[in-house]
Amino acid sequence: MEPLIIKATEYTPEITLDKEAALFEFKGNSLPENAVNFFAPVIEWFEDYKEKPLEKTEVVFNLGYINSSSSKKIMEVLEELEEIMDEKKVQINVFWRYEEDDEVNEDTGKAFQEITSIPFKLEVY
């Protein structure tokens, strides 16, 4: 499966989805004007990944500012991961990393943690 690599800009995150390297990471600010378009290839990639996922998938969110439309799309990513976990009976773990003084990011992570059934760990860095 081809990896999906999206380079970071000041307002969009670096995204690495690489099955062969078992690397699944979102890093940077996420404030695209059109989050639907920006996240479309990401959702599509996970839909393909769902066909034959790894036995263990660890997804790391290491984000700074996140606008509300990005949060909605991240929720969709988590829903895709939930489906993979439930249908393929594989292990999925999500790590939500935030800076100690970033209350907004911490609260956003806690909200995702409450909604999703995926093991979801909050980590301060």
Place this chain on the structure above:
Amino acid sequence: MRVEKPYHQALKAFSELNQLSYKGPITDEFLTPLWIVSEEVFFKNASSKKAKKQQHILIELSQNINQHSINKQGEIDIEFNEKKQATICCFNKISNDQIVELKHHLQELSQASQIGLTKLYIKGLSKKMTKKTAGLGLIQVFKYAEKIQYDFIEKNGQYFYLLKAIL
């Protein structure tokens, strides 16, 4: 010859005097430099914990004008008081048919407790994606601002929406 955009002066004053007064197109061309300068100004005037919340509110309010103003134009004013609190004020034209729904949403948010706002945020986040974001940005503005004022002003049958967040 380099043509200076109308917002350059406003952003220069914001950077130097910690006071922004801008009226005009609220597009990415303006928002990108605004966010860069505002980050510098917020971090200069507040703890990083508070500055991050101020920045987040500015992002949500400015993107709100960009997405919902009927002509992608508006006003953004930012100033600091003696307690180093920032007042972020946004003003834009609004389509008359959006007013009832928005008023209802604002009223619901202004009456909600912190726990209530968190519940509304979780509820909005877990809904299936629609064209809108279930007002998630506005919920966060109410959650993190210390004080909110809003109003709808009518002029010749056209409504304007004003929201002021203080934190």
